Amino acid sequence: MDLVLDHATKFYGPVIGINNVSCRVAPGITGLLGANGAGKSTLIKLASGQLRPDQGRVLIGRRRAWSTAAKRHLGYSPDLDSFYEDMTGREFVYTMACLYGYPRSEARRRAEEALAEVGMRERASRRLAGCSHGMRQRIKLAQAFVHDPDVLLLDEPLSGIDPGGRREINELLRRFAARGKTILLSSHILVEVENLADSILMIARGRIVASGTLAEVRGLLEDRPLTVEIETGQARRLASLLAEVSDVRSVRIVDETLRVETRNPGRFFPLVGQLVLEHNLPLRRMQAVDAGIDAVFNYLERPGR
Amino acid sequence: MNLLRAWTMLFWLSYRRLLWSANTLMVLFPLAGCGLFLLRRRYDRMHNLADAFQSFSNFLILVFVSFVVPVCALAFGTASIGGDREDRTLLFVLVRPIPRPLVLLAKFFASLPLALGLVVGSFLVFCELAGKAGALAGQLYLPAVFYMTVAYVGLFHLFAVSLRHSTIVALIYALFMEMLLGNMPGIVKRVAVNYYGRSLMYAAGHGEGLGTPSWFEPISPSTAAWVLALFGAGGLALALLVFQRREYRDLT
Amino acid sequence: MPIDNAHYHGWQGSLRSPWLATLALVRVALLQVLRRKLYWIVLALGLAQFFLYWSIIYAVTQLDPPPAARERMLEAFGFSAQPQPGRPSGYILFMERQSVVVMILLAFSGSVLVGSDFRLGSLPFYLSRRIDRRHYIAGKLLAIGAVVSLLTTVPALMLFIEYGMFTSSTDYWIDNWRLPVEVIAYGAVLAATLSVLLVTLSAYLQRLAPIAITWSSLFVLLPLLRSALVRETHNRYWNLIDPWRDMSLVGRLAFGDFDSPFERRLALWALAILSAISAAMLVALVRRVRSVDVVE
Numbered sequence: 001m002d003l004v005l006d007h008a009t010k011f012y013g014p015v016i017g018i019n020n021v022s023c024r025v026a027p028g029i030t031g032l033l034g035a036n037g038a039g040k041s042t043l044i045k046l047a048s049g050q051l052r053p054d055q056g057r058v059l060i061g062r063r064r065a066w067s068t069a070a071k072r073h074l075g076y077s078p079d080l081d082s083f084y085e086d087m088t089g090r091e092f093v094y095t096m097a098c099l100y101g102y103p104r105s106e107a108r109r110r111a112e113e114a115l116a117e118v119g120m121r122e123r124a125s126r127r128l129a130g131c132s133h134g135m136r137q138r139i140k141l142a143q144a145f146v147h148d149p150d151v152l153l154l155d156e157p158l159s160g161i162d163p164g165g166r167r168e169i170n171e172l173l174r175r176f177a178a179r180g181k182t183i184l185l186s187s188h189i190l191v192e193v194e195n196l197a198d199s200i201l202m203i204a205r206g207r208i209v210a211s212g213t214l215a216e217v218r219g220l221l222e223d224r225p226l227t228v229e230i231e232t233g234q235a236r237r238l239a240s241l242l243a244e245v246s247d248v249r250s251v252r253i254v255d256e257t258l259r260v261e262t263r264n265p266g267r268f269f270p271l272v273g274q275l276v277l278e279h280n281l282p283l284r285r286m287q288a289v290d291a292g293i294d295a296v297f298n299y300l301e302r303p304g305r
Numbered sequence: 306m307n308l309l310r311a312w313t314m315l316f317w318l319s320y321r322r323l324l325w326s327a328n329t330l331m332v333l334f335p336l337a338g339c340g341l342f343l344l345r346r347r348y349d350r351m352h353n354l355a356d357a358f359q360s361f362s363n364f365l366i367l368v369f370v371s372f373v374v375p376v377c378a379l380a381f382g383t384a385s386i387g388g389d390r391e392d393r394t395l396l397f398v399l400v401r402p403i404p405r406p407l408v409l410l411a412k413f414f415a416s417l418p419l420a421l422g423l424v425v426g427s428f429l430v431f432c433e434l435a436g437k438a439g440a441l442a443g444q445l446y447l448p449a450v451f452y453m454t455v456a457y458v459g460l461f462h463l464f465a466v467s468l469r470h471s472t473i474v475a476l477i478y479a480l481f482m483e484m485l486l487g488n489m490p491g492i493v494k495r496v497a498v499n500y501y502g503r504s505l506m507y508a509a510g511h512g513e514g515l516g517t518p519s520w521f522e523p524i525s526p527s528t529a530a531w532v533l534a535l536f537g538a539g540g541l542a543l544a545l546l547v548f549q550r551r552e553y554r555d556l557t
Numbered sequence: 558m559p560i561d562n563a564h565y566h567g568w569q570g571s572l573r574s575p576w577l578a579t580l581a582l583v584r585v586a587l588l589q590v591l592r593r594k595l596y597w598i599v600l601a602l603g604l605a606q607f608f609l610y611w612s613i614i615y616a617v618t619q620l621d622p623p624p625a626a627r628e629r630m631l632e633a634f635g636f637s638a639q640p641q642p643g644r645p646s647g648y649i650l651f652m653e654r655q656s657v658v659v660m661i662l663l664a665f666s667g668s669v670l671v672g673s674d675f676r677l678g679s680l681p682f683y684l685s686r687r688i689d690r691r692h693y694i695a696g697k698l699l700a701i702g703a704v705v706s707l708l709t710t711v712p713a714l715m716l717f718i719e720y721g722m723f724t725s726s727t728d729y730w731i732d733n734w735r736l737p738v739e740v741i742a743y744g745a746v747l748a749a750t751l752s753v754l755l756v757t758l759s760a761y762l763q764r765l766a767p768i769a770i771t772w773s774s775l776f777v778l779l780p781l782l783r784s785a786l787v788r789e790t791h792n793r794y795w796n797l798i799d800p801w802r803d804m805s806l807v808g809r810l811a812f813g814d815f816d817s818p819f820e821r822r823l824a825l826w827a828l829a830i831l832s833a834i835s836a837a838m839l840v841a842l843v844r845r846v847r848s849v850d851v852v853e
Contacts, residue, residue, distance in 0.1 A: 068405075072402040084397075095314065327766075331767040334770075339782070367785070376773060387765075480657060
């Protein structure tokens, strides 16, 4: 089942949350990437029927996301950390399953299955008030897919989960996607989504600035100019070598550190490695200074890039 | 999947959370205070039944229906939605496939028996403590107490879905506006639930010698009962309408 | 990265006393309350009475009748600008009439200023600084005290100043210097008692509804029961169950006078009751304020 945004616009008073967004999220895992305040949460809230678009439509399959019918097909893990704190994890997931109308025995079975999937079966008898952040994240995930939804919306699902836990949850989401389910997963960490998502939606200042498969979006990023700092014992020699490379726009030496601006990061990094090896140069540090996600989004939304 | 089953679960969830809340515990304090008052006053030991009835009626009008009834209604009426709003747990209910009006109805029907149980239960216990005068008052005033509770619960649900700080607004309304407006001359008092409740009580107690203050100008009992029912039903209907339209961000 | 590169440097100057941090707590607390619209609505309700008396005093002083007639005119509105032997002055009565608004405002403030610190886990933000629980408690008590004073002591003093300003000399202020002292004493008792009670209750109850229920039971129900008990049993000791009455009596104990030795005895009882309750509440509060809440 697809999630469709058709010219969706949402205002918060005079502030625009998302601006004329149109996209189709198909079965598989789609990463929704954006800096803080870019509009990720607004998009997810529209898709989960918490908000109504001021213009355009948001559909789950053929139903409007705001409608009750759409919510049968929807699983949602919010980014807020509020629960019925006095319940245990097991009670919470069971109660949420019951709110879909399952008979008690079926709700109990589904709750146990969901808890097992997120690795919480043995620890689910603990009161939620006493659970760690990671455990609470897992419980939130369990309640989101306890009814086997067709569309799963996950708002920052991996925050606070340790690397081992991330691997488990990534596996779980992949299994879920393999069954033809649609997963939209928001994050502001590129690497987090890179390993998991089949396709990417990048949002900045309320607009979709890039979308497509990971390879397509990566292609866009490879052409992006980037400034790189290199610490080496022989800064002048490396500078003279890099000055002859066509993809390098400028080279400066600041306090024995090379500051290189390149047109094509995709080709630049392997080239530096090759030069260092060929000329036996020491390399202490190499770091992109504007590789943060904000810089990526700023580049992607720049007109006529 | 079955909607009735989901609704029943939501009703029980709301009921349990309200029953085992700090509100229930805290509302027992004023009830205990009133109980201790009655134990000290011993209306049951007064020789003159008319005097005992008059004094007990004054207690019911000035203390019970002016304070205990609105506070019990507030404890469950505004808290049914207001508690979820304060804890930010309403989201977990609103993303389930239960229509918004049914969500609010589940909350209303969970809070109403609790408020009614506590108010009517304590009213009957207080009447029992007051002896013969209490037995008489119990028969005469029970409808007024019942209607007032329903009216306050309906009204406070409207506050809860419309306003962020509904508990405080309900408190201002019940303890400030109602006392101020309900005791004013002229028809301005007709906006107060308390006025209609007292009209019912004065009319019911009239035959037993309960005097109506000259400035009060009560309304007829049947009209008062209808208006109270309307407050409850109208408050709930408006609350359903508002809740159906509201986005989640307006409910946090 | 070495820590020096991140430009982290210890403060080179000498740090001031952490007790000064309580002032920052008060400032933040007042801003937290003042930025809410509901606070202004409740404040407007509270100030309606102030403006009413302000207008009455203005009108009466502008008519410029003889002093005795002026006092009678004010008394017709339930106010008295002169000291009343054995009875509270009009300024104290004004403060007492603010009780319902003060009660509502404090129920709201308790949840916002104290309850939310515990409910939302923001206590470590305070206690991870150089301040400890004593400073936190002092800051919150002062903040609540400031909210109480804004609705009671400050407007009462403004009415006193107004009355003197509209007379033809400064004699009113000089002759009646005890009136503002009584107002300040009563205001101090109100601020101290209410702040200790509210901060403790809010630390334990945390959410708005239970705080509001308990608070209104204490400050609305008990006065109603007190009035019924005193009226029907003719036993004036029942006055002691009313916290407003207790605070008024204690305020008068310091600077006011009483119409009978019984009233003074009652005031001493009120002092004992308020002291015991406040001490118990303070102990409970100190035990409650911890940076880490252990959940079983």
